[in-house]
Amino acid sequence: MTTKLFTIGFLALFSLFYTQNCPEKINILPMYGEVTKCKEQLESDKEFLAEMDRFFPKRRDAMQDRIKSGWKYFYENDFETSMKRFNQAWLLNPESYEIYWGFGNIIAIKGKPKDALKYFDMAKKLNPTNSDFYVSTALAYSQIFLEEKNSKLLNSAIKDLEKGLKLNPxxxxxYSMLSTSYFxxxxxxxAKKYLVEAEKLDSSSINKEYKRILDSK
Structure with missing residues (x-):
């Protein structure tokens, strides 16, 4: 009886130790939560990389495949699987701006726009000429504004959008985001001035309900 209790206690202690040293669900956090992985997780990474090396001539090719899969699941609203794919891409090669853009978009959709800004900034550093990143950061600032009602956030969004326009007028x-920011x-x-510009360039960028409300003003 004593031996049995000792065994149960030992297994419970081992389970606790394992849990403490193998953080759970890190593959649904950007960059695996930036935590130290346990031995088992590192072995799993090694096996994954070896498998990718068998299927693809270069790791960059494997990374692009994982990114493509990440966007596929993103647009299917399967954000957990999308995050797993972007993490795999990051493990293969952390130098692609799309990985951080994916991280930021998922985090923002999950209601953490402040955290998302970090990843959008990382994407900008890797690809400073992409004007769409400034749309993403402006959306994040707008999300935070709706929660905190601090107009300084909208001014930050406007500055970012103006930087984006310098890259791609x-x-x-x-223009659509500038319109809503001023609104x-x-x-x-x-708001009306920029909505007109948005309509000229890309009518699909305009929310019909927003246009109706603005036209009534």
């Missing part, structure tokens, strides 16, 4: 999404600031004149 024909990006309709930037939240109760600057209806500027």
């Amino acid at each position: 024909k990006n309709g999404k930037l 939240y600031l109760n600057n209806i004149k500027e």
Whole structure:
């Protein structure tokens, strides 16, 4: 009886030790939660990389495959699987801007726009000429504004959007976001001005309900 209790206690202690040293569900966190992985997780990574090396001539090719899969699941609203694929891409080669863009978009959708800004900034550093990143950061600032009602956040969004326009003055999404930012600031004149520009360049970037509300002002 004593031996049996000792065995149960030992197994419970081992289970606790294992849990403490193998953080769970890190594959649904950006960059695996930036935690120290346990031996078993490191072995799993090694096996995954070896498998990718068998199927692809270069790890960059394998990374692109995982990124493609990540976006596929993202647009299917399967954000957990999407995050797992972006993490695998990061493990293969952490130098692609799309990985961090994916991280940021998923985190923002899950209601953590402040955390998302970090990953959008990382994407910008790797690809500073992509104007769509400024749409993403402006959306994150707008999300935070809706929670905190701090107009400084909208001014930050506007600055980012203006930077994006310098990179690509024909990006309709930037004008659309500028319109909504000024709308939240109760600057209806500027909001209407930028909505007109957005319509000229990309009518699909405009929310029909928002346009109806703005037209009524």
